Structures are given as structure tokens and as C-alpha cells.
Amino acid sequence: MKQVVRVAAGQGFWGDWLEAPRRQVEGGPVDYLMLDYLAEVTMSILQKQKERDPKMGYARDFIGAIESVLPAIVERGVRVIANAGGVNPVSCAQAVKELAAARGAAGKVKIGVVTGDDLLPRLDDLIARGHALANMDTGEPLTTVRDRVLSANAYIGSTPIVEALSRGAQVVVTGRSTDTALTMAPLRFEFGWAPDDWNKLAAGIVAGHIIECGAQCSGGNCLIDWRDVPDLANVGYPIVNAHPDGTFEISKHPGTGGRISVPTVTEQLVYEMGDPHAYITPDVVADFTTIRLESVGPDRVRVFGIGGGAPTDKLKVSIAYRAGFKAVGTLVYSWPDALEKAQAADRVLRERLDRLGLRFDKIMTEFVGVSATHGPLAGQPNADLPEVQLRFGVRGESRAAVERFTRELAPLVLNGPPSVTGFAGGRPKVEEIVAYWPALIDKTEVQTAVEVIA
Amino acid sequence: MKVRLVDIAHARSGDKGDTANVGVIALKREWYPILVRELSERRVADHFRGVITGSVKRYELPNLGALNFLLHGALDGGGTLSLKTDAQGKVFSTALLRMVIDVPDAEARSLGLPSA
Known part of the structure; x- marks a missing residue:
């Protein structure tokens, strides 16, 4: 040996x-x-x-x-x-x-x-035989999202x-x-x-x-x-x-x-x-x-x-399912008063989305350079910041609503608060969200096979 | 004496679903008991108030001079759902290291803790 x-x-x-x-x-x-x-x-x-x-x-x-x-x-x-x-x-x-x-x-x-x-081809059979494949975090049975499942692997x-x-x-x-x-x-x-x-x-x-x-x-x-x-x-x-x-x-x-x-x-x-x-x-x-x-x-x-x-006696199962759409876009505001300008743009954007009647599961604003990664723990920002990036994201079930949001960012360059730049990337991309559903299955249900080719 | 956690520990964080984990490691083995005493679940939960929506769970690893914290509800749903810059909780480590702790002067001196 x-x-x-x-x-x-x-x-x-x-x-x-x-x-x-x-x-x-x-x-x-x-x-x-x-x-x-x-x-x-x-x-x-x-x-x-x-x-x-x-x-x-x-x-x-x-x-x-x-x-x-x-x-x-x-x-x-x-x-x-x-x-x-x-x-x-x-x-x-x-x-x-x-x-x-x-x-x-x-x-x-x-x-x-x-x-x-790969359990995807057997998923309905497994559910029919009483395997709930409940979400390990929330306890919900997989039937809640069964029609949106993309993959399931032990x-x-x-x-x-x-x-x-x-x-x-x-x-x-x-x-x-x-x-x-x-x-x-x-x-x-x-x-x-x-x-x-x-x-x-x-x-x-x-x-x-x-x-x-x-x-x-x-x-x-x-x-x-x-x-x-x-x-x-x-x-x-x-x-x-x-x-x-x-x-x-x-x-x-x-x-x-x-x-x-x-x-x-x-x-x-x-x-x-x-x-x-x-x-x-x-x-x-x-x-x-x-x-x-x-x-x-x-x-x-x-x-x-x-x-x-x-x-x-269980194996963890990694299940992925379609869970709506999201888009995230950014704009950069410069000195003087960079953060105030970015905050004003955030308010304008939210009001416009509201007036359009767009509804989302989540709207999130971050001010990169101030609080994006540490939130309130970052404390009061320097009043003289050279620039702040406004990072604005939405998430929801409706692709059309998320798509409409992506059209609202660019106009702010000409019709919002001043000293704005950094829009070269164009409109934000709409992404379909594929979410993760962790579950457990009895080991006896999973048989692996090995093949050797040359 | 005020002591900055960043001066007495290092850390790494990661994700599991909507939970961020932060491993905090004492820079010197003799400072580990200070971490165990000061970084209670309650203290860490207070630190992250307004940042996470769930509870805090702590585990001790005396063999590594480390504590492991699970911060539940930290990542706006986690993974691909999250709209956050830090969707995978990569810098919750440094967010925890922003903490400042109080250590009695005599003890701080005998342990050689750097003052804030």
C-alpha cells in the first residue's frame, strides 16, 4: 500500500x-x-x-x-x-x-x-409513493412548486x-x-x-x-x-x-x-x-x-x-424551480452631495413605479460606497464622498412588470437629479429566477450505477 | 478598555440558503476565551439588528480557537432570489468584525489586547 x-x-x-x-x-x-x-x-x-x-x-x-x-x-x-x-x-x-x-x-x-x-424523471412517482420532499428550511411539501421544478438531484x-x-x-x-x-x-x-x-x-x-x-x-x-x-x-x-x-x-x-x-x-x-x-x-x-x-x-x-x-439513512436532494423574475440596475452620482442625489433618484424611481401600478414582491435599493454590504453597521458616511452608486433591484412573478421597470432607469439620466453617469451598460437584463429547494430522501430510493468506457 | 474585534480576530463567511454563516477565529489562542465570553448569541443578534430578519445560533470550536455563527434570514431569500450585492453572504465576516467590545483594563493588559 x-x-x-x-x-x-x-x-x-x-x-x-x-x-x-x-x-x-x-x-x-x-x-x-x-x-x-x-x-x-x-x-x-x-x-x-x-x-x-x-x-x-x-x-x-x-x-x-x-x-x-x-x-x-x-x-x-x-x-x-x-x-x-x-x-x-x-x-x-x-x-x-x-x-x-x-x-x-x-x-x-x-x-x-x-x-x-438524477431524480427528475422519477419525481411524480416518488411523490405518489408518499415522499413529500419537504423544503428543509420551510417544511412546505414539494407539491407547492411541483409544476415549476427544473431539476432534482440527490x-x-x-x-x-x-x-x-x-x-x-x-x-x-x-x-x-x-x-x-x-x-x-x-x-x-x-x-x-x-x-x-x-x-x-x-x-x-x-x-x-x-x-x-x-x-x-x-x-x-x-x-x-x-x-x-x-x-x-x-x-x-x-x-x-x-x-x-x-x-x-x-x-x-x-x-x-x-x-x-x-x-x-x-x-x-x-x-x-x-x-x-x-x-x-x-x-x-x-x-x-x-x-x-x-x-x-x-x-x-x-x-x-x-x-x-x-x-x-437519508440523502440530501437539490431541487431547482422557477420562481419569478428579477432585474437589477445601477447609476452613479458624483460629488457634491453624491449620496443625497442618489437618495433623491431612489425616491423618484419608486414614485414612478408606483404611479405605473407596477407591483413587485420586493424592491431593494442599495447605495454602493456607503452601505451596500454592511448596511447600518457601516455608520454615517463621509459627507464629501466623491461618488455613490445607486443600485436598484426588483423581483416579482410578472416578467412584464420587471421588464417595464428596466425602462425606468435610463430616463433618470436626463429627467432626474443631477451629476449622474455610469449608464454605459444599457438597460438592466431581466433574469428568470431559478430558486433552490433543499429536501431529504430515503437512501434506499437512490441507486447509483457505474459504467467504464474507453 | 474598548477593543475592536477586527484587531483580535479574523473571519470568513458563506451561505446556505437564506442563512449566512460567520466563522470568527482568534488571532491568538489565548484570546479565544474573550471571544467566547463577549460574542454571545444575544450580542451578535443585537449587532445585526436591522440587517438580518431571523435568529442567531452559535457553535464553539475550541480546537480551532473559533466560533461559528449562523445568521438566519440574512440574505433576502438567498442564492438566486436575493437582490442584494452580497447575496451569498461573503462579507458578513467583516460586518461582524466591526463590533467593539469592552474588556476590563487589567485583563486586557495581561492578555496584550490592542486598544481601540
Whole structure:
């Protein structure tokens, strides 16, 4: 058995740095490249794409990422695990296969495809058999919004990925796997951890949580001593160096920028945390209050002591549904009296919308440069502000009403308060809102499947 | 003595639906008990009055010298529904660090806390 397995993070979300995957593979020795593409609402965007073209519905960036690392992973045997499959992992795998063939690597790259997370075709059957799929936040049953549902996917764990690896897949593509499973699966596979070895599985989850947001644990978006984080232009993405006993070190490639320290790793550990005693995943419930961190060298942090317990008998389900429309527009007002002018424009706009008889679920005004991010906590603004941005948004069920609002911003440039500019972007865009509905389902209702193609 | 939280802690925040989480981490391990004592759920709820519509829940992580706060009703519905600039709660971290706390002079001196 290997005594160390190196899992490198190359993508923290869909839209992350395109350079990162190649830098992770070429910058030094690694065994696995882990790419996380899916956020809460990504699945619904992909579902809309699939409705327009049945061959789409996966993260296209992933094909570019594979192209950028293909020669190196073939030569060095680096394996890639990604949840880039979205709502169409089979087409995603097919695209990887075609790319490999086009680049002279036909048949050299075995691709594992994990399916079974997509519950959309079974939704009515599940509801008919008594699964309420109640919203975890509000308790409402899914029937409330059933006719507006766009996608429904169960968060699946590491087991099918482990199976794909054991069947020789070099690239594993999944749909809605949990982010952490992408890191934990290769550790389970390499070290042969038993499916009920809770402490080790919990360690795999913690490792995944630390690196799943890419550079956010290695100096990116890092508040502590932020001015002194070296060479962010050349930031190194994190690598888990894991051991059979469930301990691991976080590092990055030599010669890269950024920083890995106890504080930078701690900032990432608390990111998007709920109850730290129970970080629930399909494989294990990890206890974040057991995690110990220790600096063991420059840009190297050891993580140990992690405990966990048995998982629940449920899986979380990510459901997306159409929830009306929104639009947000901005105008910039300059000195003197920038804030007063922006406030006057806000009043004019609200009165005009009211006179038009437009009704919205929500109208929101923000004054960027004064209070947009911290609200009243920001205190009294400097009276001499050089400029203030008025940011005005509406939300409602009626597309026509939201559309009409977008026509009311531009006229203010000539018929509202003075010293206004910053309208080059044109009319605000009307966006359809696709909202997120978290629910639970019995594990026994979700069967995953693994296919390996070459 | 008045002490600015931003001088004794760092923080990161994120979202889960309409809830923002803020992890607050003591800059020195010996300052963690000050955070535990001063940053009660009630104090943090008072701080965010008018900014969030729901309750505040606190969890302790002595192993990391950190507290985790869940701020419910923080994001105008959250995710794609929200009209807010900070729809994903990314800077609730720095909003919490605006807090100023009172620490008895002798204790502040013995712990080496920086004065506001």
C-alpha cells in the first residue's frame, strides 16, 4: 500500500481559474486531480441547457481542463475526478472520449461515469409513493412548486467513485456528487478504508472540505495578513498529502505563490459551516470539533485527530424551480452631495413605479460606497464622498412588470437629479429566477450505477 | 478598555440558503476565551439588528480557537432570489468584525489586547 496519496484541487467552482488544473498536474508530483464544478444552482442552469440540446447539460469548461492536462495525465498516470457531469454525465464522458481520440490518445484513457443521482424523471412517482420532499428550511411539501421544478438531484457519496477507480477508470465523471466525496473516494480506494471506518472517512471529508474551494485555503480570499500573502498572481492551489491512518498534510507546489498556514486553513474550515459537531455527508458524519492543525514547515499544515460517526439513512436532494423574475440596475452620482442625489433618484424611481401600478414582491435599493454590504453597521458616511452608486433591484412573478421597470432607469439620466453617469451598460437584463429547494430522501430510493468506457 | 474585534480576530463567511454563516477565529489562542465570553448569541443578534430578519445560533470550536455563527434570514431569500450585492453572504465576516467590545483594563493588559 502507498504511504502517501496526493490529491490536488484544480477547480473550486464552475468559473474558477482555467490555468489551475494544468499547473497542478505539471507543477510537481500528484496522484489525483480533483475538480469541483457544482454549486447549489448550477444543476438548474445545466438542466436548461440540456432542454435546448440533449447532448449538453454538463460543465463544458471540464473538456477544456482535460485538454490542458491530457498529455501529462496520460504520461504520468494521474487520475482525474470531477463532478462536471452535471445533469448529463454520460454526454460529458462521451465528450472526454472524443477529445482523447482527437488528440491521439484514443483508447488510452478509461472513463468512469457515475449516474443515478438524477431524480427528475422519477419525481411524480416518488411523490405518489408518499415522499413529500419537504423544503428543509420551510417544511412546505414539494407539491407547492411541483409544476415549476427544473431539476432534482440527490447528493451522492464516494462509493460509486471508488467503484469506478477500482474498475480502472483514469477519469471519473459524476453528476451531483458531494464536493467532499471527490477527494475522499481516492483515499478510500488507495488505502482500502472500510465503509464503516468512521474516523478515517471523516478525515477524508475534512480533507475534501479544505481543498474543495481551491485557493481559498492557500491564500486566496484570505483576510488574515492579506497584504503579506506572497505572489497571488502565481497562487498555488492546495494538495492533500494523505496517509493510510487518516492523517494528512495540506501543501502546494514549490515556487508558487499564496500561503498555507494554520490560519489560512482555519478560515477555509469555517467556510459554509453549519453545526460543526455534525457535518453530514452520505458516507459519514464528521465532527469538526475534533480537527487538530499543526504547522509542519513552510506552506505545510498537518491535519489529524479527526473523528466521525455513522451517517443518516437519508440523502440530501437539490431541487431547482422557477420562481419569478428579477432585474437589477445601477447609476452613479458624483460629488457634491453624491449620496443625497442618489437618495433623491431612489425616491423618484419608486414614485414612478408606483404611479405605473407596477407591483413587485420586493424592491431593494442599495447605495454602493456607503452601505451596500454592511448596511447600518457601516455608520454615517463621509459627507464629501466623491461618488455613490445607486443600485436598484426588483423581483416579482410578472416578467412584464420587471421588464417595464428596466425602462425606468435610463430616463433618470436626463429627467432626474443631477451629476449622474455610469449608464454605459444599457438597460438592466431581466433574469428568470431559478430558486433552490433543499429536501431529504430515503437512501434506499437512490441507486447509483457505474459504467467504464474507453 | 474598548477593543475592536477586527484587531483580535479574523473571519470568513458563506451561505446556505437564506442563512449566512460567520466563522470568527482568534488571532491568538489565548484570546479565544474573550471571544467566547463577549460574542454571545444575544450580542451578535443585537449587532445585526436591522440587517438580518431571523435568529442567531452559535457553535464553539475550541480546537480551532473559533466560533461559528449562523445568521438566519440574512440574505433576502438567498442564492438566486436575493437582490442584494452580497447575496451569498461573503462579507458578513467583516460586518461582524466591526463590533467593539469592552474588556476590563487589567485583563486586557495581561492578555496584550490592542486598544481601540
